[in-house]
Amino acid sequence: MARELIRLAEVSKNYRKGRELVRVLEGISLAIEEGDFVGLMGPSGSGKTTLLNLLGGLDKPTSGDVEVDGRNISNLSTGALAKWRASNIGFIFQFYNLLPVLTAARNVGLPLLLTSLSASQRKKHVNTALQLVGLADRAKHYPRELSGGQEQRVAIARAIVSDPPILLCDEPTGDLDRATADEIMSLLQRLNRDYGKTIVMVTHDPRAASFAHRVLHLDKGELGAAPEEIH
Amino acid sequence: MFGWLTQTAALAALNLRSLPRRPGTAAVAMSGIAALTGVFAGVLSMASGFEKTMDGTGRADVALVLRSGSTAELNSRFTGEQADVIRYAPGIARDAEGEPEVSAELFWIVNAVGKSSGTEANVALRGIQPTGYSLRKDYRLAEGREFTPGRFELVVGRGARSQFMGLEPGQTIRFGKTEWLVTGMFETGGSVFESELWCDVNVLQSAYQLGNGFQVVRARVDGADGRLQLEEALGDDQRLSVDVWSEKQFYSDQAEDTASLINNIGLPISILMGIGAVFAALNAMYASIAARARELATLRAVGFGSFPTALATLLESVVLAFLGGVLGCAIAWFALNGFQASTLASSFSQVVFNFAVTPDLLGRGIVAALIVGLVGGIFPAVRAATAQVTSALREL
Numbered sequence: 001m002a003r004e005l006i007r008l009a010e011v012s013k014n015y016r017k018g019r020e021l022v023r024v025l026e027g028i029s030l031a032i033e034e035g036d037f038v039g040l041m042g043p044s045g046s047g048k049t050t051l052l053n054l055l056g057g058l059d060k061p062t063s064g065d066v067e068v069d070g071r072n073i074s075n076l077s078t079g080a081l082a083k084w085r086a087s088n089i090g091f092i093f094q095f096y097n098l099l100p101v102l103t104a105a106r107n108v109g110l111p112l113l114l115t116s117l118s119a120s121q122r123k124k125h126v127n128t129a130l131q132l133v134g135l136a137d138r139a140k141h142y143p144r145e146l147s148g149g150q151e152q153r154v155a156i157a158r159a160i161v162s163d164p165p166i167l168l169c170d171e172p173t174g175d176l177d178r179a180t181a182d183e184i185m186s187l188l189q190r191l192n193r194d195y196g197k198t199i200v201m202v203t204h205d206p207r208a209a210s211f212a213h214r215v216l217h218l219d220k221g222e223l224g225a226a227p228e229e230i231h
Numbered sequence: 232m233f234g235w236l237t238q239t240a241a242l243a244a245l246n247l248r249s250l251p252r253r254p255g256t257a258a259v260a261m262s263g264i265a266a267l268t269g270v271f272a273g274v275l276s277m278a279s280g281f282e283k284t285m286d287g288t289g290r291a292d293v294a295l296v297l298r299s300g301s302t303a304e305l306n307s308r309f310t311g312e313q314a315d316v317i318r319y320a321p322g323i324a325r326d327a328e329g330e331p332e333v334s335a336e337l338f339w340i341v342n343a344v345g346k347s348s349g350t351e352a353n354v355a356l357r358g359i360q361p362t363g364y365s366l367r368k369d370y371r372l373a374e375g376r377e378f379t380p381g382r383f384e385l386v387v388g389r390g391a392r393s394q395f396m397g398l399e400p401g402q403t404i405r406f407g408k409t410e411w412l413v414t415g416m417f418e419t420g421g422s423v424f425e426s427e428l429w430c431d432v433n434v435l436q437s438a439y440q441l442g443n444g445f446q447v448v449r450a451r452v453d454g455a456d457g458r459l460q461l462e463e464a465l466g467d468d469q470r471l472s473v474d475v476w477s478e479k480q481f482y483s484d485q486a487e488d489t490a491s492l493i494n495n496i497g498l499p500i501s502i503l504m505g506i507g508a509v510f511a512a513l514n515a516m517y518a519s520i521a522a523r524a525r526e527l528a529t530l531r532a533v534g535f536g537s538f539p540t541a542l543a544t545l546l547e548s549v550v551l552a553f554l555g556g557v558l559g560c561a562i563a564w565f566a567l568n569g570f571q572a573s574t575l576a577s578s579f580s581q582v583v584f585n586f587a588v589t590p591d592l593l594g595r596g597i598v599a600a601l602i603v604g605l606v607g608g609i610f611p612a613v614r615a616a617t618a619q620v621t622s623a624l625r626e627l
Contacts, residue, residue, distance in 0.1 A: 053621045058532055079536055086534025093624065097529040101248040113241045114234070114534045158533075 005165065005198050006032040006055060011064030013050055024050045026221040028064070034165070037192045037199045039212030046218045048202040049170055055200055056089045056168045057081040068166070086114040090159030090197075094171035096151040098143040104154045105130065105139040111162045129157035133187060149180035156187060160197070167191065169201040173208045185211040235539045242535060242543030247550060249523060256518040260607075261555035263511030264600050267504040268559025272596040274497025276567050276586040278490040281574065284584035285486030288422035289478035290368045294458045296448040296465065299472040303485075304338035304447045311443030316470055317450070322460030324453040326362075332451040334363035337435050337444070341406040341428070343395035345573075352573070352581050354395060356385070356406065358432030366449050367419050375400035375415025380431045383438065386415045388425035390583030394573050398428070409438045423482060426573065426583040449478065489574065505603055512607025516548050520615045527615055528623030541616035545608040552604020556597040563596065564588045
């Protein structure tokens with residue numbers, strides 16, 4: 001049986017909007033095992049992205065704990081969280097978020113600037129990541145010279161280049177056509193199956209969700225499905 | 232330490248690479264800072280050019296004798312008898328014939344029409360004695376001939392000739408009731424004397440009915456303690472009440488007053504422009520981080536820290552300011568260095584001088600630009616570092 005990699009215990013997240021208190025997440029408890037591929041679905045505004053941000057250390061819960069690989073990240077400082085993200089999390093965004101002034105290779109190599117790797121070692125890692133996503137021949141192309149699917153594959157290469165154990169995907173196929181979306185999902189599936197990446201993916205697309213091992217439904221800040229996952 | 236330095240360098244390089252995507256805001260910031268630096272360098276170059284002209288005037292071995300309490304030649308006055316007493320006082324050097332090297336002079340103000348302004352301005356018409364030429368450092372007759380003693384003739388300084396009408400050798404010019412023939416043009420190494428017109432002092436006395444009076448006595452002193460000897464001798468003489476100046480010190484003191492005046496007018500203008508330039512830099516940097524909000528958020532999501540993000544934003548602002556500063560300095564250099572102008576000095580006559588854009592002054596201009604870049608970049612840098620990553624990631 002795989003070990004527990006991510007654990008959320010009674011996590012709530014509130015925002016203040018003027019005088020109004022907005023409760024985005026209410027008492028979420030969840031466990032994700034190493035090597036799992038979890039789809040997170042729900043209507044707009046249900047708190048899916050907020051949950052993903054909490055898992056990725058981009059945001060902190062109002063109450064409750066987020067533990068990753070046995071470490072409680074809820075109380076880490078902003079600087080410590082940034083360091084933690086660099087070695088533990090790969091982000092994949094709906095709109096790829098590539099830097100337009102950098103080539104594909106340089107975009108992919110960005111997270112490696114946060115490591116102590118030498119330039120030649122970084123180059124080797126970048127080539128490996130680009131080969132893995134099938135874009136080794138596009139290394140010197142700028143984002144504007146790539147299709148949407150290619151851009152997303154570059155973004156995936158950037159997410160995996162420093163070999164983080166967890167990939168967090170926010171609508172990774174939301175801006176792509178059906179065929180390209182399937183290619184991207186196959187790639188994510190391969191990263192999960194062959195390379196053991198633990199993936200949590202927010203999506204509205206049931207077809208994309210079907211690639212996940214299991215799908216959780218979030219509605220009005222509460223996890224409503226797969227009761228066996230709720231502690 | 233290695234970590235944040237590398238991060239800052241990487242982020243700063245990214246910021247600078249993205250500059251061409253924001254040519255408008257970058258150009259506004261740069262031109263604001265260039266204007267500030269240009270004006271700053273312009274004002275300082277005016278003051279430094281004036282000081283250079285005045286400081287280059289006068290010899291340490293020439294004494295200037297003025298009536299006691301006079302701060303300018305214009306308000307000094309001697310009788311002919313008093314001038315003779317000074318002429319034969321101890322401490323004054325003598326020429327090969329044993330005659331004292333002295334020139335008793337008159338400093339008179341006449342009106343001439345400026346070539347660029349077309350309006351009348353005060354010009355110094357100096358009456359000298361024959362020794363007067365050799366008492367001036369670097370004196371050289373550059374064109375024509377010297378005036379003939381006893382005639383209404385004059386020689387003009389190079390600066391005066393270039394700034395005022397009617398002073399070409401061979402031309403005649405009327406001052407008051409008298410018509411003067413310009414016989415030649417002289418140079419004195421760019422000193423203040425080049426702003427003057429020289430004539431025979433006796434002719435000037437008769438032209439303006441000044442009797443046998445003089446205003447200043449110039450004398451080459453004999454040796455290192457010649458001026459002290461002269462000062463003591465004249466101080467002991469009951470027939471005189473005079474001050475003895477080193478000619479060099481006299482002009483240096485005069486330079487300070489006018490240069491301070493130029494700086495006092497120019498620096499507040501520069502400060503106001505500096506405040507404007509800070510806002511231009513602020514605007515450019517806020518626009519920069521707004522345009523790249525999602526990129527910056529992505530970088531921070533990937534693991535880049537807040538501090539390197541702030542530092543890189545600050546660096547971008549400083550680099551923009553530096554480029555603006557270099558542009559401003561280049562404009563000041565090409566437009567102003569050596570540009571000739573004239574201003575009313577404490578002698579109440581126009582002094583012609585060249586703007587001097589010196590390396591030191593350019594350095595000060597660049598420092599001013601960097602300060603503007605630093606101040607203008609601080610708030611945007613804080614915003615870049617503290618912006619909510621989660622909301623910026625959603626921006627389209």
